[in-house]
Amino acid sequence: MPLTAQIQTGAEQLNAYLPFIRDKQIALVVNQTSRIGCSHLVDTLLAQNIQIKTLFAPEHGIRGDHGAGEKVKSGVDAQTGLPIISLYGNHKKPTAADLKGVELLVFDIQDVGARFYTYISTLHYVMEACAEQNIPVLVLDRPNPNGHYIDGPMLDTAYRSFVGMHPVPVVHGMTIGEYAMMINGEGWLKGRIKCELAVIQLQEYTHDTPYFLPVAPSPNLPNNLSIQLYPSLCFFEGTSVSVGRGTASPFQIIGSPFLKGNFWDTSFTPMPNPVAAPHPPHEAKKCIGHSFLAMDTLGFQMNSLNIEWLILAYQSSSNKELFFNDFLKKLAGGIELERQIKAGMTGAEIRATWQEGLSQYKLIRGKYLLYPL
Numbered sequence: 001m002p003l004t005a006q007i008q009t010g011a012e013q014l015n016a017y018l019p020f021i022r023d024k025q026i027a028l029v030v031n032q033t034s035r036i037g038c039s040h041l042v043d044t045l046l047a048q049n050i051q052i053k054t055l056f057a058p059e060h061g062i063r064g065d066h067g068a069g070e071k072v073k074s075g076v077d078a079q080t081g082l083p084i085i086s087l088y089g090n091h092k093k094p095t096a097a098d099l100k101g102v103e104l105l106v107f108d109i110q111d112v113g114a115r116f117y118t119y120i121s122t123l124h125y126v127m128e129a130c131a132e133q134n135i136p137v138l139v140l141d142r143p144n145p146n147g148h149y150i151d152g153p154m155l156d157t158a159y160r161s162f163v164g165m166h167p168v169p170v171v172h173g174m175t176i177g178e179y180a181m182m183i184n185g186e187g188w189l190k191g192r193i194k195c196e197l198a199v200i201q202l203q204e205y206t207h208d209t210p211y212f213l214p215v216a217p218s219p220n221l222p223n224n225l226s227i228q229l230y231p232s233l234c235f236f237e238g239t240s241v242s243v244g245r246g247t248a249s250p251f252q253i254i255g256s257p258f259l260k261g262n263f264w265d266t267s268f269t270p271m272p273n274p275v276a277a278p279h280p281p282h283e284a285k286k287c288i289g290h291s292f293l294a295m296d297t298l299g300f301q302m303n304s305l306n307i308e309w310l311i312l313a314y315q316s317s318s319n320k321e322l323f324f325n326d327f328l329k330k331l332a333g334g335i336e337l338e339r340q341i342k343a344g345m346t347g348a349e350i351r352a353t354w355q356e357g358l359s360q361y362k363l364i365r366g367k368y369l370l371y372p373l
Helices: 014-021 041-047 119-132 176-185 224-238 308-316 327-332 336-342 347-352 355-366
Strands: 025-030 051-057 083-086 104-108 137-140 151-154 169-171 197-200 253-256 266-268 287-291
Touching (some): 014 137, 025 041, 104 119, 119 137, 119 176, 169 355, 176 197, 176 355, 224 308, 224 327, 253 266, 253 308, 308 336, 327 336, 336 347
Parallel strands (some): 025 051, 025 104, 137 197
Antiparallel strands (some): 253 287
């Protein structure tokens, strides 16, 4: 099995894409994960005398220094002087004016393979805008650290949002390049418009290749354990249970003031953090919960979603009427998961309701896979 060290990302293969972008005015969609070794992609391309016209900033910003949900402002990149246009907040899709003079757009952002991780939504809007303006898009592919499995409920498009735009399961099992091809190929852009798309493929990668991210993809996913647990624990963001925002272990502990029972064996008090959690849930309140830190072993991987943790938390809550909030519908991609848990269905029974959708999705996904399973 190939090791992480042998994988070559799209960005690292300069000889494969410099001919596409040299002598063109380009725009970049990048963040702190857009690196070649220790160098940001922006700095690398400037050193190659590439003409960068605009930087587009997704959630968390160009340098990854904005918290989840925090407004990302347009402005100027302090390190390069290049103009930055925010694609988070009320301005998620580039306008014709934003793209004026751009001859090619390069997308290079690390994804973590979950439907509610917003970078694939940014990818959608960028592709759509570029298709409307006849601007080609070049995706520099990166491995998916959760690319070895697919799982979870399919999105009901009646509940489409920025944390779930496409009819895919929670864990989609594709690289960002493969996902771009699926968006294009399935006609998911507005009006079924097609984007002129190219992908610089990974080298020495399969979907079964373990990959440990060299740079944290966002402030609240600081390590491999959090990235592996994220698809399962993010459901708690639609409940009264904290996922550890405002602690040293986000997405590695869960808890609330309302949980009771033997499973809840730890406690923590969320406190504000200017980047990762300016206003964490249950701020300055003692939360009783569970720590997953003991699972942090070398090479740890999740191979399926764990829905039992969510079921147990609901059953253990002393305040069931306030357990769920409206955000769960967006995260789960519909109303069924909340209904199923309230009805007392087991994890196995809930998972059985996902299988038909997953089988249909596998057929669609298979058309766009660039790498062996």
